[in-house]
Amino acid sequence: MKIHNFNAGPSILPKEVVKKSAQSVINFNDTGLSVLEISHRSMDFLEIIEKTTFLIKRMMGLNEDYAVLFLQGGATLQFSMIPYNLMYKKAAYLDTGFWAYNAIKEAKKFGVVKVLFSGKNINYTSIEKDYHIPCNMDYFHCTSNNTIVGTQMKIFPKTSTPIVCDMSSDIFSRKLDFCQFSLIYASAQKNIGSAGMTIVIIKKEILGKNKKNIPSYMDYKIHIQNNSILNTPNVFSIYTSMLTLEWIENQGGLFVLEKKNQHKAKLLYNEIDKNSLFENKIHEENRSNMNVSFFLKNKDLEKEFNKIWKKENIVGLDGHRYLGGYRASIYNALPLESVQFLIEIMKEFERKFS
Structure with missing residues (x-):
């Protein structure tokens, strides 16, 4: 039975990754041990973490100026770790969605936060481009893709201020100049691997400037040293991340995946725009290629539409509980076939109820 998985996270993984990781749970590398049983200080695991780090740096074009960390606590813990390590007096933030707003709330506990733009009053339907980053900011924080509402930053500012970016829901989905960022963080359960691990990529020169007495687990420098x-x-999430990164390279890398993701998104947005029963509320230039939110113009039809897509083995199409409507998360591993299938369901629904 074919399942079309549009879950926002934890989300669809490449079939090859699922198969290899399942085999490793029984017998990892013919060791007779499960990957769930190996020591995190064994050579087997050290090889995993070294290869995963190597693949990330190669894929992003980063040199030894950057450190790669594999931490726990999700992106949410980073909302506190970032200001703890980087904020001396004040920092600049963009409020472009629910998670960006939460990051701002946490940062305010550590110092002054200057919000350069907030889309809260317009329900986060667009992202301002014409904002100015004051030169006296310790860092500038942005969220590249807003999972709940379905917006995405297409360009990033040119600034001498260190740029910190939450890429949880669109990392490894497109080609970027990753050297423009001083810190990138992303929770794993979307385009990277299984849930439970967060990747943090840090330009090492930005650390150690605020002279705070930071608790050990919150200190990036200590994690780098260890x-x-x-x-x-x-261990398991780092292993599945390594497998996923290998899969990305086998697909042709970020450039190829970006083209595929753009194609999937364009097909779905085109259907939403021309279908008389549906609408997307995001400004076109800010539409996400990862999370496509849409709504029925007539809410009375929701029960009928829900019945149809669930019957056709589509999962994860419900919108976020704070927003309602529908959300199709079309991450790297989601095949074009699933997007096309959803489009046919929407067309048939229009024929029946328009």
């Missing part, structure tokens, strides 16, 4: 094994890391 190669992400200050405590027991999420």
Whole structure:
């Protein structure tokens, strides 16, 4: 039975990754041990973490100026770790969605936060481009893709201020100049691997400037010194991330995946725009290629539409509980076939109820 998985996270993984990781749970690399049983200080695991780090740096074009960490606590913990490590007096933030707003709330506990733009009053339907980053900011924080509402930053500012970016829901989905960022963080359960691990990529020169007495687990420098094994890391999630990165390279890398993701998104947005029963409320220039939100113009039809797509083995299409409507998350591993199938369901629904 074919399942069309549009879950926002934890989300669809490449079939090859699921198969290899399932085999490793029974017998990892012919060791007779499960990957769930190997020591995080064994050579087997050190090889995993070294290869995953290597693949990330190669894919993003980063040199030894950057460190890669594999931490726990989700992107949510980073909302506090970032200001703890980087904020001396004040920082600039963009409020472009629910998670960006939460990051701002946490940062205010550590110092002054200057919000350069907030889309809250317009229900986060667009992202301002004409904002100015004051030169006296310790860093500038943005969220590249807003999972709940379905907006995405297409360009990033040119600034001498260190740029910190939450890429949880669109990392490894497109080609970017990753050297423009001083810190990138992303939770794993979308385009990277299984849930339970967060990748943090740091330009090492930005650390150690605020002279705070930081608790050990919150201190990036200590994690770098300990190669992400200050405590027991999420071995399985790091392993599935390595497999996913290998899959990305086998697909042709970020450039190829970006083209595929753009094509999937364009097909779905075109159907929403021309279908008389549906609408998308996001400004066209800010539409996400990862999370497509849409609504029925007539809410009375929701029960009928829900019945149809669920019967056709589509899962994860419900909108976020704070927003309602529908959300199709079309991450790297979601095949074009699933997008085309959803489009046919929407067309048939229009023929029946328009």
